Amino acid sequence: MIATWTHHRVKTLFFVTTFALYLGVGYWLQVRHGFIIGDALSRVAAAQSVLFSRDPHLAAIGFIFTPLTAVVQIPAIALNPWWPVITERAFAGSIMSAFFMAAAVVQILGMGTDRGLPRAYSMSITALFALNPMIIFYGSNGMSEAPFIFFMSWTVHRLMMWMINDDVHHLVVAGGIAMGLAYLTRYDAVACVAAAGLLVGGTTYARARENPRSRRALLDLLMVSLPGFAAFLGWAAVSWLITGEAFAQFTSQYGNTSILAQSGQTKPEFFDGLSFAAVSITLLAPTLLPLAGWAVAHRWGRPYWPTVLVPLVIYGAALAFQSYSYASGSTFGFLRFYIIAIPMAASLALLAVPDGVIMPTKRPGRHAPPALVDPAASFRGPRSRPAYVVVALVFAISLPVTAWGMGKSTYAPQEFALGAVLAPQPDSLTEQKAHEHRIANTFSTERRIAHYLDQLGLPDNSVLTDTVFGFAVVTATTRPRMFVIPSDPDFTSKLNDPVSGDIRYMLAAPPTGRGASDALNLRYPTLYETGADIATLELEIPNDGDGQPDWRLYRVNEAVPVS
Template sequence: MSSRAPWIVFGSALAGYLAVGITLSLRFGFILGDALSRTAAAQAVLLSRDPHVSAIGFIFTPLTGLAQLPMVAFASWWPAITRWNISGITVSAAFMAGAVVMVHGICRDRGLPGRYRILITVVFAINPMIVFYGANGMSEAGFLFLLCWAVRRLIRWVGTDDVHDLLLAGIALGLAFLARYEGVVPIALAAVLVAVVTACRRGREHWKDMRRRAVLDAVLISGPGTAMFLVWITTSWLITGEALAQLSSSYGNTAILTQSGGASGDLVQTTAFSLGAFIALGPTLLVTFPLAVVLATRRRDLEFVVAPLLFGGVLAFQAGSYITGSTFGFLRFFICAIPLAAVVVVQLFPAAGDLPTRRAGAYRRHRPSCPPMRTAAAVAAAVLCVSALPVTAWAMLQPSLSSQQYALGYLLAGDPSAADSEATTARRVIDSFATERELAAYLDGQALPDGSILVDSVYGFAVLAASEYPRRFVIPSDLDFTQILNDPAAAGVRYLLTVPNEGRGVSDAINRRYPTIYDNGAQLYPLELEVPNTGADQPDWRLYRVPS
């Protein structure tokens, strides 16, 4: 049974997340923009008029998009794969199911009794934020899986001194960077942790003798991530001319902040939000973390240090980024508090039994086979785990804390009355890309040739993902995009699909080339169609015809 347990855990979680994701997408039409944007990028790699790998883009890190390619390849036969973000949902469901397996593995490695192992795993798996981000195609699922994998392997390495655990942790951290940029933080912190632990393994009086091994171990843990980081920024620089396009590009995070009106700038407000988000997602940490610190100190348990350092480093980075005004205040940025809370509860239990390992190192730490454990303390820890669920669920439904998730509370509500502004706004959030799907259906019905519609992917990604004929669109990842933008008629373009030249629309390449295109067709192109948008924070569309 034990050998099948990870597969049972994975299969159960995967089925649950897929069911929730497909229901949200197909029944309610609730799709998040960043998830659909990654799907459109994967579509551009395989199904655009100019397919190539670099079409994946350099604004988002590539792992989530690349993982979708096997499914997106079949979108020509079944367009719903991209239109309803089924490929993204499948990938995030698999990744989040993997994160659940890693939490279960951490419980098993700790030697927890079966009932507590199952309880902690289930509570983590059904946490509302974990369910939602396992079901919506966003990159959080992949990042959590890889970070949980790295944490598990580093915890094992502290006890086993097995180089295999160290190498696997390094690979997981490297892939975590390819899932989300903040992956650089745990890579650096893990290198420091490993170097310090190795240097002190023979005691402080022998640390000079251990320096060479400490450096080697730090290189092993950080090498894969460092290599992936260097390859990624070098490739970005060679292709786009910008090493960190996510920060410096006109499509990047800094530009988006400026176009959206800038950061809050209120130190008290941003700090309060960061603390509130942390407490909302990890409320049990207020009790369990201090207790775990005391217990780990009494037990001389170095395993405890790993999770707070890696998960906590990401949380501190996200809080610092928001407080200093370099990112947005999204609840999802603090999602690492959930696995951190789960692992801290696990480590309230005493470690039991030596870990099975391929090749134990010279500094393996032996653990008692049956350490004393108080039933009352274990039950209290389990109750704390369960108590976190309603707190997180409540936080997700608060617009002030959860601007991207609160609309979930209105999924089953009927059409709101005009007087209920909050419900009306939530309905628009749920229907964010309904207009783009209707616009894609209209364009699909025009029997146009390939390369006949020019559009930027700033907002156009939703139209591209919904279209049955992505080859009809000329998009920025096409190698001849700039040439065609300068003379659409000569390239056979028939339509320009435009958005207002305001907000994020100022970064739209068509607006930058023709600043008055949305208002008057740049006095070159006649208006063919105007489409008011019903989605939240989505622009109205105008379709201009290119005279032949």
């Protein structure tokens, strides 16, 4: 009982400490310095629309992103009337990512402690994982990487324990909960769902010594993969019923395929794309291959050796999916897409050393160890072994290498601009520093537009804008009901007849690049240039941010009375 209490106390300590660390970094970056990544802010905008738009409803969350990262922010978004930075500075996203990344840290710790590794070693590997610069950044910035790492690490942790004690509860948690929620976090999870099913089904078939081997293998495969497959079909069905598009992420005018075309990104040569992915993985986990080789060599032929297959297959499926996606031209060249290499390296570091005494399980299966001993022994592992020190040092190499890689704009276009916050150098005249500051200032112009509109005292239902770029304005306002946005059911009717729809202003972005998909530009191709004979230019607002449009605010012309 004492050892179990100690076990939970260590996990609680790691969770609370890392949650506070990531949340503090998020506050410092986003609230104090305004360094916000667009995808994080757009998820906040989706969650805000569920509560505070002109027509609050759950479907306002949209179907471009998978829903979980926005849905879990709704309770924090509810505080926005009392603390506007929750949405304006996307701090609701920081709360979300800090929670999930801290939970992922606990899963990494559990991979070691539940297998009886020396506590100091498990804590050291976990601390190195938690303090990796990419983990700190994505644990604080409201992106989907944190929940994805958590659900994948939860899956890996449970499947590793299932490989050892054959407890069906681990399959239920890994498949029925973690894998299903992982797909509702990122589309990458579909590859992991398939890989987990093949791994579990193959393992069950190999273990079985008598018939019905195939039936047992199929049942376990379905147990671990069917919930994820159901999430895939369910999300597609709901999207189709509401929007008419089952896979809006790929087919919508706001989806990834359209964004790639609008941004002018050219498809890389296939092997160049794979090379880019390999370099990105190396920057994040430079010792991944040595750790994998070490873990496989150490485990091969010993009891429970298939545990090493779990991180290789599950995390590896996510890396393979992202590598192929970029090489085939269906996604962007972002370092963060390969971040799963970091928990993969951490789990392999925990597998490259001998197990101690395995923690007891609720329902050991037929392939479990013949006897489970006192779990207190799991904290009394070997006091000093050179192998532990060597493996930890090899894993620790990733911290300085990743920090260096995050400063390379070729591979880390979203991370290198942290230099504008960490080392501002306001007097520098270099193009790189100027680029860093433009990225750091992204959305500052949109916040000024929102504050200007707030001061006009406009009524509800008076400003028409699309959320291709306009989401940053809507999140910064204190009066979101002032805006008419695409998730409102009457958006199309007001777009077609803004005068009769009581629209006073139209917020226009240039009809180039991503602005080509803006609903206002599609309906009125000359709006940005001339007002399309329905509006008069009131303000032109040059943008200080990187990749953001120079806005034009048009006042809708009043209807001419019929004599």
